[in-house]
Amino acid sequence: MVFYHPDLHCIDRANRLATWCRCIVVDNTPDRETRERTEALLDDSVVYLPNCANAGIATALNQGIERLIGDGFEFAVLFDQDSESTLELVSGLAAAAQECIARRERVALVGPAYEDSRLRGVAPFVRFGYFRLRRIIPTGDAPVEVDFLISSGSCLNLACWQEIGPMDDTLFIDLVDTEWCMRAKSRGFSVLGLPWISMSHELGEEPIEVFGRKYPMHSAIRHYYLFRNTICLLKRRYVPWTWKSTEVIKLPARLIIYACFAPEGWAHVKMALRGVWHGLTGRMDVPPRG
Known part of the structure; x- marks a missing residue:
């Protein structure tokens, strides 16, 4: 989970996540006082990695992923600080990724449908088309081949990390997830949407x-x-x-x-x-x- 000036709700989300799985928080907050307050309120089981500067979402994700790889984990579920996670979401993503790998599929990333109550409800999955996006309504109980997923809520297969490479630090924030998905697909990996799993996430301001x-x-x-x-x-x-x-x-x-x-x-x-x-x-x- 990546932090940037988190409020108490963000800290609560991280603490709740830590009760279900290994939780790593990478904090891009520059302000020292805010970082000290955050570290004091986080549960002791949360691995807290403060950058002491806004290093960007790409760098923060890379740091957390590399830490999980070093600790021997097989999957990383990525979260923004304002995304709502549940045990069903985390376990469902990991189970779906494991099933794909068991079928010898070269899957790089799986992710849920997401809902922003301020916009149009559940967002469709997306495939690229010439001069327009092809939107796929998330229905059914089978994975859907897509061209990209937003990073928050997505589950990354760490076995393919070295072959695809890390998130592009030079992009800093926007299109980081899109670029990584396009790079993964260019190297023969698949990106799958899971229509039966959903997540609450606010897109932008x-x-x-x-x-x-x-x-x-x-x-x-x-x-x-x-x-x-x-x-x-x-x-x-x-x-x-x-x-x-x-x-x-x-x-x-x-x-x-x-x-x-x-x-x-x-x-x-x-x-x-x-x-x-x-x-x-x-x-x-x-x-x-x-």
Whole structure:
């Protein structure tokens, strides 16, 4: 579980998770006082790894996964601090992954359907198509081949970690999970959605309404990373043309939505355009400035 300025609910989630399995918390909170409070409130069974800085989601996930591999575990279930876990979720994910491996399937990742009550209920699974995403309603009791899963709530087969490689630290936060799934599939592994398992997860910040439809929203800084990383991935050979064709259409549409519907829309547009420029020029190590 990755922390960043966690509140008491986040700490409770980690403590609850520790009663079911080995729980590792990687904390990206820079503030020393908050880290000390967090460590004091975490159960003694939780492995607490403070970074003392915001090292990004990719680095934090890599640290936790490497710790589990070093301790001899076979699977890692990844969680954001605001995702609700249950014993049924954790055990169901691990059992499904084990069944796939027993059938000699080259599975890298399995994950549940997720529900954000602020948006449209249970989100569909996704496959990439030319100029559009193919959405698959999560029904039935058989795994569904998908093109990516969000990292939170997903169960990673650690046996394939060395062959696929770690999360891309240079991406820092946005599209980290998407890139890893595309890289895994390019190397012959499968990514599977499990429609009979669901998880409560809030995607981004408070949604905005666009022509009567709820649209997930992030901060301007997050939009910098989204646009920068999208441009970066468009240049990579293993990234499928189906994904690339869709993103070429979605990028200008996002800019219009930010400009017309987001509070302080110009700040979002400015940061997104800066992300485009840095992506085009390969400036992946330059911190964004508001």
